[in-house]
Amino acid sequence: MTGALGLAYWAETSIKLGVALIVIPTAALMLGYLFLLKMMAFMQSRLGPQDVGPYGTLQLIADAVKFLQKEDIHPAVADRRVFRAAPVVVLASSFLLFVVLPTGPDAVVENLDTGIFYAMAVSSLSVLGVLMAGWASANKYALLGGLRAAGQLIAYELPLILAVMGVVIQADSLNLQEIVRAQAEGEIFGFGLIGNPFILTQFIGFLIFMISAQAELTQTPFDMPVAETELVGGFHVEYTGFRFLLFFMAEVATAFAFSALATVMFLGGWWIPGFDFNAPVLNVLGPVVMLVKILVVAFIIFWIRFTYPRLREDQLQKFAWKVLIPLSLANIVVTGIFKVVL
């Protein structure tokens, strides 16, 4: 069995694995530095990290080294095995998301037929890790945080998946490459130069997706699971050192992956107007275009995070069940009608 590069299956898989192992931590570091450290600082009239590297760019690497040096502490009454497994489950869920993200005609780890459906499935695994962490810590604040996270993630997974449905109906496929192709080959009233990014026809879907993604990522205004003023630190309150680092990396890497999913589904993905869909040069230019779009989407996520105050638990549930889910169902119905009529 040979793949796109003409190498044996195992050789190609190891290359892809190597690239993914470099890309994911780099992506997490980049988002963490740009948005969590620098942008937050500027929005709060501070300078942010200054000393480690030029403009403080190496601050997070220094932090990672610091975390790795810390003592590995378990609470005395914690359930040790579950306590240790929890951050790994959360991080695995975030790594698995990167498997299907396309960045070029051939530049994708595995072009799965179920694409977006697979992404939704693996992203739902992180709740499991959060519940495990909350329970195994043997701490009431951690357990409360875990329960809040589970309730919130269940509520917002529905509008997230329903928002994706509109795109899937319009593109006729679950496959992410086919969704990019549908946008690249689409036309806006006969004008096909820039294709038809689904943000134009699925704007409501895009809004619902972004709001639900914000909640799935437990970013403010949906950060009750880790609300420091009420729960100290939520489900990861007992975690220190490299286990906390795993949670932190998973959070930022998942934010990156969700931005990438939004880019692929609503902003035209890696395709550049004017190029042939299968042009090999897009394997090089595609990742760059993707990165720019991802940073724009991620900027919006963190911008909202640093701007809005936290919702109350009942407001959060009401908003999901009474506003987002009916709205996304209506969106599916309207999209379906247009699909059949046009």
Place this chain on the structure above:
Amino acid sequence: MVAQNIAFGIIAAITVAAALGMVTTRNIVHAALFLVAVLGGLAANYVLLTAEFIATTQVLVYIGAVMVLFLFGIMLTRAPIGRIPQMTGATWPVAALSALALGGITVYALIDRFGTDSLATDNTVFRTADVSDSVFSQYIIPFEAVSVLLLAALIGAVVLARRD
């Protein structure tokens, strides 16, 4: 097919071990987590059977939703860490009997229907579109029956949960 057979052996061993762990553990949260491992093992086996869509659905519905709700419910009520004295496993003969009966019926039905069929060895992948085509043509009646059943369960749950 050698690689597939080896993979099946490993996955099956893990799944069976997790299933045994689930019924013998003395902690309810551990039992739920073992069940997650069993369901994950089944999903992996669906991938080996080239049923990608079914495998993904298994992960999304069973692990991502049903098991999360299980754990949520357990932790919301009572989930102590360590051994739970009430979990003695005293009802195991009844459980074993019903499990055997269910397993027997399933195995009989499968052998009766697919006894001599074998999977295509040319790595054919069942596309998601094929699954939906067969669900909405050949299996439309069972599909609709299940939908009505789920609707009834949903309405029943709402009625039971109503306070006024």
